[in-house]
Amino acid sequence: GAVVSQHPSWVICKSGTSVKIECRSLDFQATTMFWYRQFPKQSLMLMATSNEGSKATYEQGVEKDKFLINHASLTLSTLTVTSAHPEDSSFYICSARSAGTPKGQFFGPGTRLTVL
Amino acid sequence: LAKTTQPISMDSYEGQEVNITCSHNNIATNDYITWYQQFPSQGPRFIIQGYKTKVTNEVASLFIPADRKSSTLSLPRVSLSDTAVYYCLVGGNTNAGKSTFGDGTTLTVKP
Secondary structure, eight states, rough: OOOEEEEOOOEEETTOOOEEEEEEESSSSSSEEEEEOOOSSSSEEEEEEEETTOOOOOOOOOOOOTTEEEEEEEEEEEEOOOSSSSGOOOOEEEEEEEESSSOOOEEEEEEEEEOO | OOHHHHHEEEEEETOEEEEEEEEOOOOOTTTEEEEEEOOTTOOOOEEEEESSSSEEEESSSEEEEETTEEEEEEESSOGGGGGGEEEEEEEEEOOOSOOEEEEEEEEEOOO
8 A cells, every 4th residue: 555656757858848747646645745856866855745725835945936736636746847957857756645544655756857 | 843863874784683763853742753765766665654662564663762852763684675775754644744854874785
């Protein structure tokens, strides 16, 4: 149990285009989802926290108009990187906090974004 | 928000027991302590979670003293495949609250 999926697992796009990453909790309901980005040999950096049905809360320094987060249901959250630039290239990881059983916070496998 | 501090790196040999300690001095009453393992280019994998005293599962044990200001992840008889980065995460299991990672501990298991 407690499986979180992400799609796509990797994506390469041209500068200026937008990319959407999906995060799903497959066997549990998640009222809270988190989006992180991770650069090589660094820890995960929290970008935003979203609760189902409400607007996401962004961390300081993260542009909400550039990183659009939608948490439309208890099992799905999406992150859209708008007008992507090479500096947005990173490893993006979503996480879902279980509302019941199993208890805890579980992570997706990550999405490698490369912007050319 | 409870800040966590861990050793940056640790070395061990196959078959040894490894203990990684995390400090979280300002842990809140409703915070749980969760440990994760991460391999390169993968998402963190849940290892174990606890609130107080000792928790054991099929892969690890978690020791939490009475004041809960630290916790120790114990990995029995490590193998080469346990080489990874280990993170402790302190936070609530309710809807509220952020979930912020510390720097993690890079464990290297040698033959």
